[in-house]
Amino acid sequence: MIINIKLYVINGRDDKYLEMIRGIIKDIMSELGPSNHIIRFVSVKISRDYLDIIRGMLLGGEGPAEFIPIINELREYEVFDLPALIINGRKITEGCKSNPTEVKHLILSFIKELLHN
Numbered sequence: 841m842i843i844n845i846k847l848y849v850i851n852g853r854d855d856k857y858l859e860m861i862r863g864i865i866k867d868i869m870s871e872l873g874p875s876n877h878i879i880r881f882v883s884v885k886i887s888r889d890y891l892d893i894i895r896g897m898l899l900g901g902e903g904p905a906e907f908i909p910i911i912n913e914l915r916e917y918e919v920f921d922l923p924a925l926i927i928n929g930r931k932i933t934e935g936c937k938s939n940p941t942e943v944k945h946l947i948l949s950f951i952k953e954l955l956h957n
Contacts, residue, residue, distance in 0.1 A: 841877050841878075841954065841955065842877075842878045842880060843877060843878065843879045843880065843927065843928060843951055843954060844880050844882070844926075844927070844928055844929075845861075845865060845879060845880065845881045845882070845925070845926070845927050845947070846881075846882050846883075846884065846925075846926040846927075847861050847881070847882070847883045847884070847923060847924070847925050847926075848883075848884045848886065848914070848919060848922050848923060848924040848925075848926075849883060849884070849885055849886070849922060849923045850885075850886055850887075850888055850891060850922050850923070851885040851886060851887050851888065852888055853888065854922065854923045854937070857923055857937050858883055858885075858923075860940055860943070861881075861883075861925070861943065862881065863940075864940060864943055864944045864947060865879060865881050865947070867944065868944070868947060868948055868951065871948070872951075877955060879951075884910070884913075886910070886922065890907070893907065894907060894910065894911065894914075895920075897911045898911060898914060898915065898920055916929075917929070917930075917931045918931060919931060919934055920934070920935075921934050921935030922934075922935065923935070923936075923937065925943075925946075925947075927947065927950050927951070927954075928954060930950075932946055932947065932950060933946065
């Protein structure tokens with residue numbers, strides 16, 4: 841099974857959070873051990889310079905056409921605040937930077953749920 845993890849962050853503001861998530865995923869992969877399961881992690885960094893435009897577009901405003909793909913993704917996952925963590929198309933966290941223990945528990949619980957279904 842392929843597990844897709846996507847983290848949307850604000851570039852420069854959420855860098856430490858991004859590194860924390862990377863570390864947690866690495867730990868989880870070690871805990872799960874060798875298996876047929878693949879964890880694919882992608883981070884999407886959104887520039888602070890465009891944050892107000894993106895927020896406005898999420899709320900129905902107009903904006904540059906090049907932002908439409910990211911707006912569509914955020915709407916698909918019902919994300920309105922960053923950082924946002926998505927696992928296999930399901931929003932896990934949004935708008936908060938929980939401590940590493942809480943985030944690891946959330947991610948591990950969701951992955952285990954996916955693996956047992």
